[in-house]
Amino acid sequence: MRTMRILRVVLVSFFFQENVFGTAIVYNGFECRSAISANDITPTDIPVQSRFEVIEDVGDGVFRLSLTGGIPRFINNNPNVCIDSATAIGYSGIPDVDGLPKRRESIDATAYFNGRELVIVVSSMFTDLSARREPLSSFNTSLILPITNTLIFQFNPQAFLFSLKKIIHNRGFTHTSGATNSIIPFRETVLPSFNEIPQDTPRILTPASSIEYTLE
Template structure:
């Protein structure tokens, strides 16, 4: 049995190295009930969704460019509940002269490294609450803008052609500018590289209690 598993692993690894374009891994689940609260993994059982990473480029040396659609699993410590987070994992993008207001994305690029046993995927996104306002007396505030980085670590299981999520490193940064053009210091900028539960905290290191299995396919 062990020899057979090694042979299956070797064949799949060669396949991944020689013809990866269009390959994907997928996980079926439900959208998160709370779009932006990353501490709330409650699913919306009426909204099924598929988290899908598709290979779009082989950069060599085990490095790949991916396209993410649907979102990524959201979970917290000491809880088996899992939902799929699109709002923060894929987020928004926009250039005023082209898009007007920032628009929610349907997909976002990711980067991966696969050594035949472990798959590491990094995806970065930005989310805004579109709350920018101008008030009387030239007072203003920009939207609340959050930058997310998610690093997913999978273990490959050759017999089932699946990838098990074993760790998730999640970090949320924050920036906002407010002030008054009539003030001596008109711009008050807040920039926090890490703001997950509170200002200047540490990135989250999460281990899922529930099995999260991505299936390999085309």
Template structure:
């Protein structure tokens, strides 16, 4: 078993250094019916999608730069239902001079660590509801911005050459500004590093009841 684990490590490293090949781990599922409600794992069974992490660079000491497309599995405690969340897991990006409004992304960078037995992947994304507006009497409000961080912990299965998802540590923050240029206090800023179900709570640690297995592909 240790020999196979070593071969997988070498395989990751070799393919990451090659311009001709790429290695990925892939999970097949269905897009989430509710794009933004992370507490709703109901799938849209008419929209199949792949969650794919592709190795783009080997950085040494078991650390890999990855590219995520499709999204990541969404599930909640005490429920076997699973969907693939793209809206919040991949999110938005934008520079006003270049993009105008922020645009939904098709892919984001991720970072992975693989020791031959466990694979840990961390992703970070930003979701916006694009609700910024200026109201009468010089009042204004920005969009509601939600930073997301997901840490996925996998166990390598040497028999099937696959990675089973064991845990997800999910955290959602919150950033919002409102105010009025006619007010003594023109800005009201809310910045919360953690706002999953209520303000200033803790990151959510989730264990899937269903088997979520990523297959190794090249």
């Protein structure tokens, strides 16, 4: 039994290292009802596939991935799971090219796999597109949320599954408001971490139900 387990790990390690392009792990679920609330894990009836696909083997167990669909959203001590498509992939845009920022279809991620554990880091930007100019030359930018998710998986060599064990989730916040006729024309808020309250710490989340990605 131990010999077979080691053999499976070696085979999967070889598969990742030698034939990585097009290799993917996938999880099927349903889209989250709330786009922005990390505590709302109510699913809709819209099916979504969370898919991490290898696009480059950097070497030494490090890979560049492409994420489509989103990532599982859950909270501690609750078995419900939905897939966060809005904030996990987020928005991007350059005014002269795109006009307003647009929802992305995919986003890059970085992974490390040692044959037993797989760690994936995804960083995205979410905006509520609420920027506006008011009378008397006052203005507000959109609410911008930089988001980082670190997913920690354990590889099951017997079933060829990657079990999601933890997500370390952090959400920042930045916003600017002001008025051109004010003594202080700009008021900027920049918070590296704003998950529940300003300047808190990243959330360490453990799923209460099984979340398993299959290898394709």
